Amino acid sequence: xRNLLNFLERYNNLIIFLILEGIAxxxxxxxxxxxxxxxxxxxxxxxxxxxxxxxxxxxxxxxxEINENLASENTALRNSINRLVRNNTSVFFSVSDTIYQxxxxxxxxxxxxxxxxxxxxxxxxxxxxxHGLEKDMAIIADxxxxxxxxxxxxxxxxxMSVLNLDFRLSARIKSNGxxxxxxxxxxxxxxxxxxxxxQHVSVSVGDTIETxxxxxxxxxxxxxxxxxxxxxxxxxxxNITVLLETDYRKLHFVDVVANNKRKELIELEKQIQ
Amino acid sequence: xxxxxxxFGLIFILLVLLQVLLFNNIQFSGYVNPYIYIMFILLxxxxxxxxxxxxxxxxxxxxxxxxxxxxxxxxSASVLAGFVRPFVLRFxxxxxxxxxxxxxxxxxxxxxxxxxxxxxxxxxxxxxxFYIEVFRFxxxxxTLLRAMLSSLFTIVFVLIFEFxxxxx
Numbered sequence: 001x002r003n004l005l006n007f008l009e010r011y012n013n014l015i016i017f018l019i020l021e022g023i024a025x026x027x028x029x030x031x032x033x034x035x036x037x038x039x040x041x042x043x044x045x046x047x048x049x050x051x052x053x054x055x056x057x058x059x060x061x062x063x064x065e066i067n068e069n070l071a072s073e074n075t076a077l078r079n080s081i082n083r084l085v086r087n088n089t090s091v092f093f094s095v096s097d098t099i100y101q102x103x104x105x106x107x108x109x110x111x112x113x114x115x116x117x118x119x120x121x122x123x124x125x126x127x128x129x130x131h132g133l134e135k136d137m138a139i140i141a142d143x144x145x146x147x148x149x150x151x152x153x154x155x156x157x158x159x160m161s162v163l164n165l166d167f168r169l170s171a172r173i174k175s176n177g178x179x180x181x182x183x184x185x186x187x188x189x190x191x192x193x194x195x196x197x198x199q200h201v202s203v204s205v206g207d208t209i210e211t212x213x214x215x216x217x218x219x220x221x222x223x224x225x226x227x228x229x230x231x232x233x234x235x236x237x238x239n240i241t242v243l244l245e246t247d248y249r250k251l252h253f254v255d256v257v258a259n260n261k262r263k264e265l266i267e268l269e270k271q272i273q
Numbered sequence: 274x275x276x277x278x279x280x281f282g283l284i285f286i287l288l289v290l291l292q293v294l295l296f297n298n299i300q301f302s303g304y305v306n307p308y309i310y311i312m313f314i315l316l317x318x319x320x321x322x323x324x325x326x327x328x329x330x331x332x333x334x335x336x337x338x339x340x341x342x343x344x345x346x347x348x349s350a351s352v353l354a355g356f357v358r359p360f361v362l363r364f365x366x367x368x369x370x371x372x373x374x375x376x377x378x379x380x381x382x383x384x385x386x387x388x389x390x391x392x393x394x395x396x397x398x399x400x401x402x403f404y405i406e407v408f409r410f411x412x413x414x415x416t417l418l419r420a421m422l423s424s425l426f427t428i429v430f431v432l433i434f435e436f437x438x439x440x441x
Contacts, residue, residue, distance in 0.1 A: 012323075012324065013323040013324065013327065013356070013359075016323075016324050016327050016328070017327055017352065017355075017356045020327055020328070020330075020331045020348075020352045021349055021352050021353070021356075023331075023345075023348070024331070024334070024345040024348035024349035024352060025345060025349055026345070027338075027344040027345030027348065028344060028345030028346060028349060028405065029345075054294065113342065115297070115341070115342075117297075117298075117299065117306050118306075118341075118343070118406060119406050119407050120406070122342060124342075158342075165407070186407070186412070186415075187415075
């Protein structure tokens with residue numbers, strides 16, 4: 001007993017150190033922390049006020065740019081509506097709506113927290129389970145890919161940004177349809193790497209990269225970025241550098257995309273496995 | 274006693290605010306992320322009991338973790354920094370030891386002493402932090418480079434703050 005007490009006295013710093021470090025490593029090890037809505041709520045409660053203020057200031061400062069983006073998006077949408085309307089009147093159009101189901105639904109949300117300077121970046125948006133958001137919904141910003149929701153609380157959702165070492169996206173070259181896997185290399189927040197494109201495919205700088213829609217998260221054909229550089233390493237595949245369409249430092253408003261047929265698709269996929 | 278608690282409380286709040294509002298938003302080619310909150314651990318009195326030092330280190334790391342949404346990352350690195358601090362202090366102690374109740378300060382023990390002290394602890398903290406963040410040994414040297422560059426910036430900021438703190 002005496003020895004034990006002596007031991008404790010002698011090494012008490014080491015013991016406290018190990019205990020605290022153990023707690024920290026435990027927190028670190030619960031990798032699905034972000035999926036834990038209670039934790040998200042706790043953090044929100046803790047930091048909400050201050051982040052809200054920072055964000056208000058930030059979005060106020062870039063109002064001009066946001067307006068410009070909205071205006072150009074409006075024009076694009078108006079153009080596409082015109083095209084659709086003309087299509088519908090010129091050909092026979094069925095009134096019954098049973099086959100013509102909407103597959104994707106969009107809703108806008110605002111960022112309350114964002115980071116680009118880490119190796120594993122997440123951002124938080126101000127809509128959550130209450131607004132019908134769920135895990136694995138896609139997030140699009142300014143016409144480009146932004147991220148995927150990994151956890152929802154009542155009023156907020158946490159999304160894994162493309163700028164995360166764990167993020168993988170199935171993407172293809174628009175001009176020829178060859179698809180590969182897009183990931184971030186952790187260096188530049190504007191650039192990502194597209195891999196698994198075989199070397200017999202012709203690739204040129206300036207080609208557009210878009211999503212494939214294979215993952216049932218992102219709709220097909222959302223722009224990811226453009227090729228700015230590619231090289232042929234020793235293997236059979238290209239090393240393609242992609243300039244991302246979305247500027248993550250200027251992310252303020254995003255569109256959340258819900259895939260209404262996702263459940264159906266996943267169930268079907270389960271059946272074949 | 275109350276006075277010094279108040280003083281370190283203020284330093285704590287100031288550093289956390291600076292870190293969260295300013296330095297967390299710095300993006301400099303993805304290689305430089307200064308974490309100046311570590312200065313809180315540097316400034317605590319020399320004679321502070323080790324257990325308190327460890328708990329305070331854990332606390333400051335925890336708060337930064339809360340604000341940056343990275344559970345355990347900063348806590349583990351800053352607890353490590355708090356753990357090595359007494360050893361560093363012993364290692365570089367002046368010939369006639371520390372005066373009772375002294376604070377580790379550039380103006381008492383000289384610039385070189387303070388620089389070595391800051392250098393060792395910041396390097397330990399940042400190296401641990403950046404490897405914990407990436408959590409893999411792929412890109413080993415790139416992570417090392419990030420840690421070194423960020424440490425450099427942190428040290429510069431710490432020295433500037435130290436000058437400013439005593440300059441008044």
